[in-house]
Amino acid sequence: MEGKVIAITGGASGIGLSLAKLLAQRGAKLSIADVAQENLDKAASTLKELVAGPDHILTSKCDVRQLSQVQDWLKATVDKFGKVDGAANLAGVFGKSSIEDLEEDLWDFVIGVNLTGVMHCLKAELKLMGKGASIVNAASISGLRGQAGSGAYCASKHGVVALTRVAAVESGSKGIRVNAVAPGYIDTPMLDQAEALAAKGALEQSVVSMPIARRADPEEVAKVIAFLLGDESSFVTGAIYSVDGGWNV
Numbered sequence: 465m466e467g468k469v470i471a472i473t474g475g476a477s478g479i480g481l482s483l484a485k486l487l488a489q490r491g492a493k494l495s496i497a498d499v500a501q502e503n504l505d506k507a508a509s510t511l512k513e514l515v516a517g518p519d520h521i522l523t524s525k526c527d528v529r530q531l532s533q534v535q536d537w538l539k540a541t542v543d544k545f546g547k548v549d550g551a552a553n554l555a556g557v558f559g560k561s562s563i564e565d566l567e568e569d570l571w572d573f574v575i576g577v578n579l580t581g582v583m584h585c586l587k588a589e590l591k592l593m594g595k596g597a598s599i600v601n602a603a604s605i606s607g608l609r610g611q612a613g614s615g616a617y618c619a620s621k622h623g624v625v626a627l628t629r630v631a632a633v634e635s636g637s638k639g640i641r642v643n644a645v646a647p648g649y650i651d652t653p654m655l656d657q658a659e660a661l662a663a664k665g666a667l668e669q670s671v672v673s674m675p676i677a678r679r680a681d682p683e684e685v686a687k688v689i690a691f692l693l694g695d696e697s698s699f700v701t702g703a704i705y706s707v708d709g710g711w712n713v
């Protein structure tokens with residue numbers, strides 16, 4: 465990662481922040497985008513302590529639902545660092561509702577951030593990137609199977625799987641790799657939110673039935689994303705890496 469420029473959406477919290485910390489320690493230059501200004505400021509001060517040089521970090525407020533904001537953020541990244549070697553498109557939101565009761569607003573919000581947002585990022589990133597670049601998207605176990613009460617979320621993550629595969633097919637000849645991670649239960653603010661919306665004890669019951677019967681630390685996902693961003697995964701593209709403790713076996 466030494467000297468590589470990596471752009472991360474959703475980098476102010478959870479898996480994105482954990483990835484940013486890991487890559488900072490490995491010598492990367494980071495451009496972090498997030499819609500949450502307060503968390504972005506906190507992340508900036510934490511990451512400034514970890515990056516190799518005082519000038520190795522850029523943080524930008526950006527709503528991935530807006531293509532122009534994504535383009536402006538990536539332009540600012542290239543203006544500052546001169547290139548983009550890798551991107552992790554991790555910004556995401558959760559929403560809970562049965563399909564019968566699904567409100568249009570919730571559908572638009574979840575699809576807008578999780579699916580349209582990833583499309584905006586891919587569209588802008590692929591234009592800027594060249595040979596040797598690598599992109600990792602956040603899918604989910606919900607992108608690989610149906611889960612009750614998660615129609616919008618599952619649809620958005622199945623869409624991310626599809627976009628990842630199409631982008632990999634379209635970009636292989638340019639030397640750009642595109643993969644996704646499909647996390648299971650990862651201890652982040654999003655999981656806290658999902659647990660609060662679920663029936664009491666339901667999430668814990670599901671956790672104990674998994675082959676590795678625990679929630680993961682976000683760093684356990686960050687390490688897989690770092691592998692996919694780096695040169696050690698040079699022949700891996702179009703892959704959806706489950707990081708779910710064997711839940712989807």
Ligand SMILES: NC(=O)c1ccc[n+]([C@@H]2O[C@H](COP(=O)([O-])OP(=O)(O)OC[C@H]3O[C@@H](n4cnc5c(N)ncnc54)[C@H](O)[C@@H]3O)[C@@H](O)[C@H]2O)c1
Pocket residue numbers: 473474475476477478479480497498499500503526527528529554555556557577581602603604605646647648649650651652653654655
């Ligand atoms: N935590 C889990 O158990 C889990 C499981 C499977 C998949 N995922 C996926 O991993 C990714 C990261 O999730 P997390 O658990 O770290 O969640 P998180 O809530 O901790 O972080 C998500 C970040 O995305 C940002 N964000 C939300 N909307 C945005 C927008 N419109 N534009 C820019 N940024 C926006 C939030 O401000 C937040 O900082 C998400 O895509 C999520 O769907 C998480």
